[in-house]
Amino acid sequence: METVRVALITAMLTLLAGAAHAQGTPAPPDASLYFISPSDGATIKGPFWCRFGLRNMGVTHAGDDYPNSGHHHLLIDVDEPLEPTEPIPHDRRHHHFAAGQTEALLELAPGKHTLQLVLGDANHFPFRPPVISKKITVLIVTECPEASSPGDHECNAAAHDPRRSRVGGTH
Ligand SMILES: [Cu+2]
Numbered sequence: 001m002e003t004v005r006v007a008l009i010t011a012m013l014t015l016l017a018g019a020a021h022a023q024g025t026p027a028p029p030d031a032s033l034y035f036i037s038p039s040d041g042a043t044i045k046g047p048f049w050c051r052f053g054l055r056n057m058g059v060t061h062a063g064d065d066y067p068n069s070g071h072h073h074l075l076i077d078v079d080e081p082l083e084p085t086e087p088i089p090h091d092r093r094h095h096h097f098a099a100g101q102t103e104a105l106l107e108l109a110p111g112k113h114t115l116q117l118v119l120g121d122a123n124h125f126p127f128r129p130p131v132i133s134k135k136i137t138v139l140i141v142t143e144c145p146e147a148s149s150p151g152d153h154e155c156n157a158a159a160h161d162p163r164r165s166r167v168g169g170t171h
Pocket of ligand 1: 097
């Protein structure tokens with residue numbers, strides 16, 4: 001009799017845990033995730049800082065389940081939609097910032113790339129509703145276009161970072 005009860009309780013707990021994950025961790029409806037930089041459509045030469053913006057929620061470590069907080073994920077060149085009931089994949093195109101980082105120095109191959117941010121809960125699941133940024137496109141070049149206007153400060157973005165030397169330009 002005792003064994004049956006234990007088994008029943010275990011089954012119920014498993015069901016409850018499954019239901020909680022299937023529903024996702026709740027996020028405030030006004031939460032918004034966005035790129036501080038780069039901007040959508042930017043032309044960029046060399047490594048660049050990608051900075052993550054989050055409104056109406058907080059950033060914490062993976063594994064911390066404080067309400068209304070999570071950690072960033074950067075999706076690079078991901079076309080398939082995220083599965084809302086499964087953890088965010090962990091591979092070369094899905095980057096987890098489990099220590100609560102809010103920026104990353106990226107170095108991508110020349111060509112067009114898409115970038116998208118997704119906030120994940122303590123267990124790397126998307127929130128409900130999902131807290132996901134607009135997908136932006138950047139063009140990585142080996143040389144900045146000649147005709148780039150003075151306002152086109154995105155090209156050669158790394159040179160504008162105070163942590164990097166501006167010495168050594170070839171033109
Ligand atoms: Cu994660």
